[in-house]
Amino acid sequence: MNKEFMSGNHSFGEAAIRAGCKHYFGYPITPQNELGEYMSEHLPKAGGVFLQSESETAAINMVEGASAVGARVMTSSSSPGISLKQEGISYLAGLELPAVIVNVMRGGPGLGDISAAQGDYFQATRGGGHGDYRTPVYAPASVQEIADLTYKAFDTADKYRTPVMVLSDGLIGQMKEPVVFPKKIEKLPEKEWALRGMGSGPSRLMASFHIDPAVIERHNWKLFRKYQEIEKNETMYETYMTDDADIIAIAYGCTARIAKGAIKRVRKDGIKAGLIRPITLWPFPSQIIKDTASKIKKYIVFEMSTGQMLDDVLLAVEGRIKVQFHGRPGGAIPTPAEFARIIYREYQLESKS
Amino acid sequence: MNKEFMSGNHSFGEAAIRAGCKHYFGYPITPQNELGEYMSEHLPKAGGVFLQSESETAAINMVEGASAVGARVMTSSSSPGISLKQEGISYLAGLELPAVIVNVMRGGPGLGDISAAQGDYFQATRGGGHGDYRTPVYAPASVQEIADLTYKAFDTADKYRTPVMVLSDGLIGQMKEPVVFPKKIEKLPEKEWALRGMGSGPSRLMASFHIDPAVIERHNWKLFRKYQEIEKNETMYETYMTDDADIIAIAYGCTARIAKGAIKRVRKDGIKAGLIRPITLWPFPSQIIKDTASKIKKYIVFEMSTGQMLDDVLLAVEGRIKVQFHGRPGGAIPTPAEFARIIYREYQLESKS
Amino acid sequence: MIVKILFAGSGGQGVISMGNVFAKAAMLDDYYVTHISSYGAAVRGGTANCTVCISDEEIASPVASSPDYIVALNKPSAQSFINRLDPGGQLLYNSDLIDSVPYRGDIDLFPVPANTAAKTLKNDKAANMILLGSLAKLTNIIKTESVHESINSLFEGKKKAAVSSVQAFDYGFSGFPFDNEKK
Amino acid sequence: MIVKILFAGSGGQGVISMGNVFAKAAMLDDYYVTHISSYGAAVRGGTANCTVCISDEEIASPVASSPDYIVALNKPSAQSFINRLDPGGQLLYNSDLIDSVPYRGDIDLFPVPANTAAKTLKNDKAANMILLGSLAKLTNIIKTESVHESINSLFEGKKKAAVSSVQAFDYGFSGFPFDNEKK
Amino acid sequence: MSKTKNKVVIRTEYCKGCGLCAAVCKKGVLQTSENLNKQGYYYMEPAEGAECTGCMSCTLVCPDLAIEVYSE
Amino acid sequence: MSKTKNKVVIRTEYCKGCGLCAAVCKKGVLQTSENLNKQGYYYMEPAEGAECTGCMSCTLVCPDLAIEVYSE
Amino acid sequence: MKLKNPWPIYFKKDVETHYCPGCGHGIVHRLISEAVEELDVGKRTICVNPAGCAVIAYNYLNVDCIESAHGRGTAVATGLKRARPDLFVISYQGDGDLAAIGTAETIHSANRGECFTAVLINNAVYGMTGGQMAPTTLLSQKTTTTPTGRTSGNDGYPLHITDVVATFKGVAYAERVAVNGPAAVQRAKKALKNAFQAQIDGLGYSIIEVLSPCPVNWKMSPIEAWKWIDDVLSKEFPLGVLADRRPKAV
Amino acid sequence: MKLKNPWPIYFKKDVETHYCPGCGHGIVHRLISEAVEELDVGKRTICVNPAGCAVIAYNYLNVDCIESAHGRGTAVATGLKRARPDLFVISYQGDGDLAAIGTAETIHSANRGECFTAVLINNAVYGMTGGQMAPTTLLSQKTTTTPTGRTSGNDGYPLHITDVVATFKGVAYAERVAVNGPAAVQRAKKALKNAFQAQIDGLGYSIIEVLSPCPVNWKMSPIEAWKWIDDVLSKEFPLGVLADRRPKAV
Ligand SMILES: Cc1ncc(C[n+]2csc(CCOP(=O)(O)OP(=O)(O)O)c2C)c(N)n1
Ligand SMILES: Cc1ncc(C[n+]2csc(CCOP(=O)(O)OP(=O)(O)O)c2C)c(N)n1
Ligand code: SF4
Ligand code: SF4
Ligand code: SF4
Ligand code: SF4
Ligand code: SF4
Numbered sequence A, B: 001m002n003k004e005f006m007s008g009n010h011s012f013g014e015a016a017i018r019a020g021c022k023h024y025f026g027y028p029i030t031p032q033n034e035l036g037e038y039m040s041e042h043l044p045k046a047g048g049v050f051l052q053s054e055s056e057t058a059a060i061n062m063v064e065g066a067s068a069v070g071a072r073v074m075t076s077s078s079s080p081g082i083s084l085k086q087e088g089i090s091y092l093a094g095l096e097l098p099a100v101i102v103n104v105m106r107g108g109p110g111l112g113d114i115s116a117a118q119g120d121y122f123q124a125t126r127g128g129g130h131g132d133y134r135t136p137v138y139a140p141a142s143v144q145e146i147a148d149l150t151y152k153a154f155d156t157a158d159k160y161r162t163p164v165m166v167l168s169d170g171l172i173g174q175m176k177e178p179v180v181f182p183k184k185i186e187k188l189p190e191k192e193w194a195l196r197g198m199g200s201g202p203s204r205l206m207a208s209f210h211i212d213p214a215v216i217e218r219h220n221w222k223l224f225r226k227y228q229e230i231e232k233n234e235t236m237y238e239t240y241m242t243d244d245a246d247i248i249a250i251a252y253g254c255t256a257r258i259a260k261g262a263i264k265r266v267r268k269d270g271i272k273a274g275l276i277r278p279i280t281l282w283p284f285p286s287q288i289i290k291d292t293a294s295k296i297k298k299y300i301v302f303e304m305s306t307g308q309m310l311d312d313v314l315l316a317v318e319g320r321i322k323v324q325f326h327g328r329p330g331g332a333i334p335t336p337a338e339f340a341r342i343i344y345r346e347y348q349l350e351s352k353s
Numbered sequence C, D: 001m002i003v004k005i006l007f008a009g010s011g012g013q014g015v016i017s018m019g020n021v022f023a024k025a026a027m028l029d030d031y032y033v034t035h036i037s038s039y040g041a042a043v044r045g046g047t048a049n050c051t052v053c054i055s056d057e058e059i060a061s062p063v064a065s066s067p068d069y070i071v072a073l074n075k076p077s078a079q080s081f082i083n084r085l086d087p088g089g090q091l092l093y094n095s096d097l098i099d100s101v102p103y104r105g106d107i108d109l110f111p112v113p114a115n116t117a118a119k120t121l122k123n124d125k126a127a128n129m130i131l132l133g134s135l136a137k138l139t140n141i142i143k144t145e146s147v148h149e150s151i152n153s154l155f156e157g158k159k160k161a162a163v164s165s166v167q168a169f170d171y172g173f174s175g176f177p178f179d180n181e182k183k
Numbered sequence E, F: 001m002s003k004t005k006n007k008v009v010i011r012t013e014y015c016k017g018c019g020l021c022a023a024v025c026k027k028g029v030l031q032t033s034e035n036l037n038k039q040g041y042y043y044m045e046p047a048e049g050a051e052c053t054g055c056m057s058c059t060l061v062c063p064d065l066a067i068e069v070y071s072e
Numbered sequence G, H: 001m002k003l004k005n006p007w008p009i010y011f012k013k014d015v016e017t018h019y020c021p022g023c024g025h026g027i028v029h030r031l032i033s034e035a036v037e038e039l040d041v042g043k044r045t046i047c048v049n050p051a052g053c054a055v056i057a058y059n060y061l062n063v064d065c066i067e068s069a070h071g072r073g074t075a076v077a078t079g080l081k082r083a084r085p086d087l088f089v090i091s092y093q094g095d096g097d098l099a100a101i102g103t104a105e106t107i108h109s110a111n112r113g114e115c116f117t118a119v120l121i122n123n124a125v126y127g128m129t130g131g132q133m134a135p136t137t138l139l140s141q142k143t144t145t146t147p148t149g150r151t152s153g154n155d156g157y158p159l160h161i162t163d164v165v166a167t168f169k170g171v172a173y174a175e176r177v178a179v180n181g182p183a184a185v186q187r188a189k190k191a192l193k194n195a196f197q198a199q200i201d202g203l204g205y206s207i208i209e210v211l212s213p214c215p216v217n218w219k220m221s222p223i224e225a226w227k228w229i230d231d232v233l234s235k236e237f238p239l240g241v242l243a244d245r246r247p248k249a250v
């Protein structure tokens, strides 16, 4: 067990290589440049290919090609670049091709800033491209979790033949922390469905197009059932001090760690606050919210946005109890003290009422 | 009052020209080619510019340029092409530039098919690009409404300085119906904020970028307040036979007209069914749903997708009553008879329970 | 009342124009009316079809999975669409190009020798308008003057074509039902 | 316990390396530790800074709006960051490049003549490690052996550089607090 | 050459009647039939009497692989 | 020429000490100061005694518009 | 009697193509299937199908196929080939696909010398979507989006994309051919085989541009379309080898 | 005494640029501001700012400015100019911006002869994002994504985008210059003015490529960077006029 001190962006790369990723296609964009740079140095050494593409659009379509022949493949970008990949992601979903897509979010809309933000939640969780599809979305809250979830993302992608997104942000991407990496996978099982030239068999085909809408409809329902399967099996979350909580914060990624810090503070003053941290954003851990809703007075949703995950919380809560939102959009990074203040305030409001 | 017999796609063009649109940038894609073709013939005659861009990406950025100098400008595409425009739409939102973007939806994901579908609802209503923004979304259900809402879209875009989407589909785009067009606008008021060269004043700037996240955060909250304003003022919907209804269908666009046909059928059998048809998808008409929820037994959501608007309905209903979903994704076009069957079934289930 | 008509034939036969003319005439008669034609990859290879719905109330869907009338201009279309015809529906077809149609006991067949008629009129391209005339007679919902006006607006600027199309339409209208030995 | 240290200077002064070495040493001592440095457009024009947080429990945020320690390597950074120092905080600075710092009554100042010391060591590039030694002494939370190990792993393969850096670190450690006439 | 016996066969259901084969056939072997195939095209057929030389020009240009040429 | 009196002035707060002006000055007029400016750079200053010809080479290459040249 | 033109094994049997009568796509499909057979690479071929009239080329070509988003064929091909350099990869694309929306991917994959073959069907229009202007549409040519003819002022000039990439060092072989007659078809096949061989030999990027009739959108008979290629289209886009960086035989 | 180099009126006063010491961007900014002043178009100028080190060029240039998404400067400029042909439009772009992600927009706006001027800062790297490989990076040049040097095999060859567009009929003027010394700077200004004048005269697209030092990412002193341009960079990218379709003076 080798502890290393590494940035989130580098950890993405190292974890991917250990997960058997041999191909990376990507285009520079702050705050995730170090991921591509890491790959450019280490992938060739691991017998793989690093290719800096001419654009994000090209990268995601190169991913299609490499995935189609069975490779474990990764691309990464940050918000504007991820927008450019939406068509390609929709194709991957339609073609049922596994791939890992990293979004190290920054402030938007537009060019925005290069600070950390969480404004791409809707895009990530609702299948940001056209058509009916979803991509599993992992939201790491530490460099260690970047390593673990990236590794897992490749498995999920292969298991369900689907693109998977790891949704991080500039803070966790840039931050260095100690990290222990999972074991390197030396040999992956072959993918029966991959293209490889017909060889001695019949010719194979990968296409999402069909002239007859009935075929596409069937395909959509097939995908839908797959997504139900993923919802059933792959939902992940962490709870922190929720057992006796009167008030529960819901937050993901770096906002969740800040919220945890805030909860530690307010707990010292006897305030019974807890945290639910979705680790998968889609599938969203609605059940734990439904389960806790009856036992507590209020949820507080913390996001570095004007309120996106909020919708998923409201969908889970179904009006049963109050949900308060506190957001810091556009790259502003909240502090534990700030979140603690909000928790105090909401707690007092509840005590009064 | 001149009634014309025209396709939805042509009506988009004619209505835009009458609304004072002088610039169109776009790239062919079925099922909306006739819109660009109409523009190529009629815009030059109206003293405007039709430019077939090299791609959808280029088109949306040309829109940025033309809008920045104050022009009323339009672009159009269908699902995959709209995915490619997401980065650009996010820039328009960030820069607060008005523009009208038409999406004539087709079946997805991926290349899908060229039939009508409603799988881009999430993308359209949640600000499909990166960052925190929304675009008003109009959903016409007839060729007449294409004309009316396109005309209106330009006004809304200018009034709030925001990109506006008209979300249609291959069925309404391809269909011909009688249509009466609004009057041609001859002269539009000047836009104070537009770039025009500094002239005798100070130099002006349009940028969404800032190094300091605090500036972007303030900008995000400013946008947020604008969106609240739009929610307050611009929500549109139609109700049909809801007054005495026991069961209400919720559907938009072509699905809504099919649902209306179904309701006419079941009404003949004395089944008290009604329809809520959101005309703006964002802002979503939640209030009318909240208002009717207490009076009826059940909502049925019809969509040509696996369930997207459904989320907005559930958010409005907040668990108060049951919501049933019936979807036909991927380009399959439902029939009034089919919807009527569903209404019968749900009605009977409710009567039993 | 709602009437759904499917027009089908090959690319160059003027199928879409027939639908357009008839639909616009319905508009002039103040009906609700929709027209939708096949598009995209479906029209590669030369087939074409369109559907016109005419009603006195709002039309739910322009698509007709089972039309009341089919107008078939060539044999492949008659063969591929006949099964979609509503029971009790009517098939109007160009009997010069369609020697026989697959058997269905529950529909009415109306052969129109449109090419022969066109030759009579010395107007090779008139087959579609002749069929349209027959359709107008058969359906009996649209005023002939409205169809005339609709034809004229379709051929705006091309007076000669307009006149001969109107003539063809009238021929098809007044000649219907045609005596057809092949039947 | 949580300690937040901001390192700031100009691009070439080895600011980020200082943070890295110290943070990694904290890791070797089994602390929770984070390191984050400025990036992007903010580093055009030659300024650089990074923040290290060391704690015995999970660290909520790697960002320190008000650090407990600031290590300033040149005057512009001392001037621009001093106001962010927590009341009661400590400013350690290269007194060879910073003749005076803006007045704040609520903090402690620790001048370190790092360039002079580097000259003494005949190692022009050692100023940052000297300051790091002083910081280690001042903060008194990280074992010197851990810092040594951390330096060695930073200079993996470059033995000479490692040895002289360790030497510089020790010099700064043992020399601290430095007598400083300019104070 | 004229002693070799060649035969051209049209796969009529696949022919689209584009006429390109006829245009390149120097012997005028191919002509348009009076019948439509299932696809709706007037397909090609060998003209009676005309003699195919087996030159293969028609097969080279047929976009629909609708021509087979046989020789002894 | 030498009769013309010229003067070079560095807008020190804007100078980034890149040294390009000094590199192109044939007269060795410019030298690096011992002081940092607010931006953190050792800015340029005219060397004492060196005579500026007003040739403007330095102003042409200065990326930061940090040089003013005066003449009588 | 013996069948002189036995069915190409890499062309699917008993399928009617959806192409219009006289369309060039069918001919090029056949040539590709013959060429991969003759060069014995069919069993390890992957053909990238474009968005364009050839979107369902996989219904005809009897090799492994993958669909590409419009314009991204060369990016998909890059991914395929980088992951499995032992495969034989063809990116089949229209002129809109390769030279409009896919311009960046075309330029950069060629410049990188990605080792696959692009087959560019230049029919001077967007066939699939109904005959709009393509980058290769000629000046004055009428299309559904240039109803009065393409003008250089509004629409720019016909783009010679193959000439552009032919200048890149990464391009091993580039040729422009046509398929409007028996001799032209034979030359086209030769060109395809040269390009394919360059790929087999690992020499880098190769591209064959085919002037291909689109009678429907040109509003001509198939025969007129052939003639128009000779008389007009090939005047703007002259046939011939545009780049040949294969090592000279000794 | 009189100030011999009065402040250019189209350059903002009293702002420190964020560029690194010795960066070429500042010089080109100044030349642009001088040129628009001398040609008297500053008051109707709109400059499109790229994503790249010059992202906040608007903090320095005292003309109307608009931000473009990365690589889309020429599309934005097209929109501006099509809507307001009376304006004077500059698209300021880096080599990554214009020749990688923006390749399609560059090629097609040039080919359409859009009447604006592109200013391409070729510093052979992605400056803004920390020195990754650019399309113009030289073979063997080390960058943060070519840690062992660019190889033609993996990364392709330096892309000569200006040479490519120079072949298009829509391009009125194209020249490659440098800013590594007083004479070079003077030539660069002359080139900018030629290009600008071509736009003023409505002749079409014009582009000036500037070989521009990026000392930080080249890991050189500013002086070394100048020398590297002379000795190495300009060998791959020779200076000179690449296209001049201005009507000859009589
Ligand atoms: C992103 C996107 N934009 C547009 C389209 C629509 N589209 C499909 S094919 C095509 C162009 C076809 O022209 P070309 O590439 O020349 O091929 P051809 O049909 O002429 O063979 C277009 C615009 C699409 N499928 N996806
Ligand atoms: C869609 C998108 N992709 C990537 C980026 C990140 N990015 C900003 S500038 C840049 C490249 C800068 O290089 P160049 O264009 O050469 O300009 P320079 O900084 O060298 O002047 C990149 C990749 C972005 N802002 N948007
Ligand atoms: S093989 Fe030659 S002679 Fe025979 S039909 Fe074909 S073209 Fe004519
Ligand atoms: S070339 Fe082929 S498809 Fe065309 S007419 Fe001849 S046989 Fe038929
Ligand atoms: S004007 Fe000429 S002589 Fe004077 S300082 Fe500048 S370069 Fe030197
Ligand atoms: S060229 Fe300008 S910025 Fe550089 S050192 Fe000289 S005055 Fe300073
Ligand atoms: S439209 Fe043109 S390219 Fe497409 S199938 Fe028809 S003839 Fe061929």
Ligand code: SF4
Pocket (backbone or CB within 6 Å): D044, H018, H019, H020, H021, H022, H023, H024, H025, H053, H123, H127, H128, H213, H214, H215, H216, H217
């Ligand atoms: S990174 Fe390079 S191009 Fe960017 S400001 Fe610094 S020197 Fe200039």
Ligand SMILES: [Mg+2]
Pocket (backbone or CB within 6 Å): G094, G095, G096, G121, G122, G123, G124, G125, G126, G127, G134
């Ligand atoms: Mg084409």
Ligand SMILES: [Mg+2]
Pocket (backbone or CB within 6 Å): H094, H095, H096, H121, H122, H123, H124, H125, H126, H127, H134
């Ligand atoms: Mg650059």
